[in-house]
Amino acid sequence: MEVEKPGHKEMLSYGFGFFGVILVWTLVGTFLTFYYTDVAGISAGVVGTLMLVARLFDGVTDIGMGALVDRTKTRHGKARPWVMWMGIPLGVSTILLFSVPDLSSSGKIVYAYTTYILLILVYTMISIPYKTLLGLMTQDPNGRSMLNIYTGIFTMLSTLIITTLAQPVASAIGGKMGWSVVAGISALAIIIASFIAFASTKERVTSAVRVNNYVPLKTGLTSLISNKYWLIITLYCVIAYTLNxxxxxxxxxxxxxxxxNTGYFSLIGLVLFFPTMVGFFIMPKLLGKFGKRNLALAVSIIGIFGSLVKLIDPASLPLFLTGTIVQGFGLIPIIMFLYAMINDTAEYGEWKFGVRTEGLVNSAASFGMKVGAGLGGALIGWLLMFGGYVGGAEQQTELATTMILALGIYLPLLLSILQTVLMWMYKLDKHYPQILADLQLRRLKADKK
Structure with a gap:
């Protein structure tokens, strides 16, 4: 059966909207810990705890937001309106986050907790609907994969801009003001991108059983935790985003x-995503032949060897850059396939349990992403504290240096292996065509009643 899917212009607009969402994610995930410890002067241990506590709280709110999206009914749909409503609040909260005032130690901690929790709440209110929108634009598997690739292009672009330019721009301006300016520029991009995405996309997908569009939260959660492929992909999110x-x-x-040399970081950030940049040119041609899961598994296996290359000589810049390029293959599934795979589990859940909950599927998987990102940030703060790290110091203790090595090489090696095992366990792709055909048959029967 024919499945309606968006055109390239609509896919482009959707991808551009993701540019703004990922700007925040990358800015916070890459630089917030460093900003707190070396610019704002907050201790590494406090920052580590803040990262985990805030992200766990954020994950809980994800579930609530997913349920809210599933219940939203407007003339613009149930996901698109949130993309428009939350653009400006996300921009403002980003600026506040990177504007810690000169207060006492306790005052800085209170400010950091308040603004960080504010940001992640607003981020949840735009990111969950945005991810859900991908599943509502089409049920066509190749269409979803192409949508994910469009988002991947802009994810790549926004990530490269932040990782290569944020630190040099902030340093050129100097001090806290430099990071506030970077946050302000990002905020403007976020607002523009969210309004373009809202204006240029369309929701097309409805439940196969139209009379049962309302799903009680308890029913939705029960079907969710019974969905084996959602469980696998959510655990994958935890591991992959901790690694990231x-x-x-x-x-x-x-x-x-x-x-x-601190300046090497921009180069490291650039080469980390080099495999993904190459992937944009070859993955669309390989998708139809091999499928999302098989491609994701292959590049995940390659990514394992990145840490092994770095272990040859951890202080060698050429070897570190080479290992980083190899590790970059392991990031390809996050950027190019993950959101499409998450939304595919919504079809499996509807087929298996008779209820469709795109919002819950995306919000609960997003919970895994938030936990992973929070755990990664917490590990950085806690291990640095354990090693006696002193923010801004020219020299660190031998134990602190060992902890930095563990964060840069040993832990990523373990996580890369776990990520690969989980992707091997995810085998939904081969069942998806039959699942989609069955759902379309149910929809036709429902339309005749």
């Missing part, structure tokens, strides 16, 4: 104290 947080968030410390 370590590779990005700990990279600045590694460049400064192991490689000896």
């Amino acid at each position: 947080a370590l590779l990005s968030g700990a990279g600045l410390y590694y460049a400064t104290y192991i490689l000896g």
Whole structure:
């Protein structure tokens, strides 16, 4: 059966909207820990705890937001309106986050907790609907994959802009003001991107059983935790985003104290995403032949060897850059396939249990992402504290240096292996065509009644 899917212009607009969402995610995930410890003067241990506590709280709110999206009914749909409503609040909260005032130690901690929790609440209120929107624009598997690739292009672009330019721009301006300016520029981009995405996209997908569009929260959660493929992909999110947080968030410390030059971080950030840039040109041609899961599994296996290359000589810049490129293959599924795979589990849940909950599927998977990002940030703060790290110091203790090595090499190696095992367990792709055909048959029967 024919499944309606968006055109390239609509896909482009959707992808551009993701540009703004990822700007915040990358800015916070890559630089907030460093900003707190080395610019705002908050201790690493406090920052580590803040990262985990706030992200766990954020994950709980994800579930509530997913349920709210499933219950939203407007003439613009149930996900698109949130993209428009939350653009400006997200921009404002981003500026506040990177504007810690000169207060006492306790005052800075209170400000950090308040503004960080505010940001993640607003971020949840735009990111969950945005991810849900992908599943509502089409049920066509190739259409979803292409949508994910469009988002991947803009994810790549926004990530490269932040990782390569944020630190040099902030340093050129100097001090706290430099980071406030970077946050302000990001805020403007967020607002523009969210309004373009709202104005240029369309929701097309409805439940196969139209009389049962309302799903009680308890029923939705029960079907969710019984959905084996959702459980696998959510655990994958935890592992993959912990790995991503370590590779990005700990990279600045590694460049400064192991490689000896903070300026190397921009180069590290650039080469980390080189495989993904190449992937944009070849993955669309390979999708139809091999499928999302098989491609994701293959590049995940390659990514394991990145840490092994770095282990040859951890202080060698050429070897570190080479290992980083290899590790970059493991990030391809996050950027190019993950959101499409998450939304595919919504079809499996509807087929298996008779209820469709795109909002809950995306919000609960997002919970895994938030937990992973929070755990990665917490590990950075806690291990640095354990090693006796002193923010801004020219020299660190031997134990602190060992902890930076663990964050940059040993933990990523373990996480890369776990990520690969989980992707091997995810085998929904081969069942999806039959699932989609069955759902379309149910929809036709429902329309005749």
